[in-house]
Amino acid sequence: MMRICTATLAAFAIALTSTQLFAQESPWEVKLLPAEESWLQSGAFRVNNAGDIVGDHSPGSNPFNTHATLWRGDAYFDLQESIGAPAGVTATSAWALSESGLVGGMYRGVYAQGQFVQRAMLWDTVAGTWQDLHPSDPQILHSVPIDINEVGQACGLIW
Numbered sequence: 001m002m003r004i005c006t007a008t009l010a011a012f013a014i015a016l017t018s019t020q021l022f023a024q025e026s027p028w029e030v031k032l033l034p035a036e037e038s039w040l041q042s043g044a045f046r047v048n049n050a051g052d053i054v055g056d057h058s059p060g061s062n063p064f065n066t067h068a069t070l071w072r073g074d075a076y077f078d079l080q081e082s083i084g085a086p087a088g089v090t091a092t093s094a095w096a097l098s099e100s101g102l103v104g105g106m107y108r109g110v111y112a113q114g115q116f117v118q119r120a121m122l123w124d125t126v127a128g129t130w131q132d133l134h135p136s137d138p139q140i141l142h143s144v145p146i147d148i149n150e151v152g153q154a155c156g157l158i159w
Contacts (some may be wrong), residue, residue, distance in 0.1 A: 015096050031073045046097040054094035068094035068105045070125060079103060079123045086131050096148040101125040102153045104145035118142045122152055
């Protein structure tokens with residue numbers, strides 16, 4: 001189901017449809033991504049050459065309770081629900097996408113001595129598995145992947 005949101009944010013994709021960037025007709029096509037009526041908001045953050053898109057959506061009334069999402073064709077997949085995430089997770093978001101379907105993202109929750117943390121993770125959409133990518137150093141509370149390659153190597157931020 002496709003919908004146009006008025007009071008909420010909607011995820012969309014912009015695709016270059018012409019090589020003439022400065023032609024009189026717009027070279028861009030805006031496409032609303034599939035969403036559920038119950039979603040508060042959704043956001044698209046990365047697209048690969050196959051047209052797969054990753055980001056997140058808020059399935060309820062709390063905009064901070066996001067679920068990592070993969071849009072493929074006219075369908076979407078809630079990665080947190082379909083593939084999984086660590087126990088105690090309050091939210092997930094997908095920020096990086098390889099050509100082979102590896103998705104880099106992060107999860108949020110309360111872990112380290114009761115502190116709120118963000119930690120990098122990887123979803124393998126082909127194998128249907130997830131992996132925690134957070135460094136083992138206890139001084140590092142937060143990690144976020146920004147990009148990922150075909151073999152699952154990710155780069156990003158830690159603090």
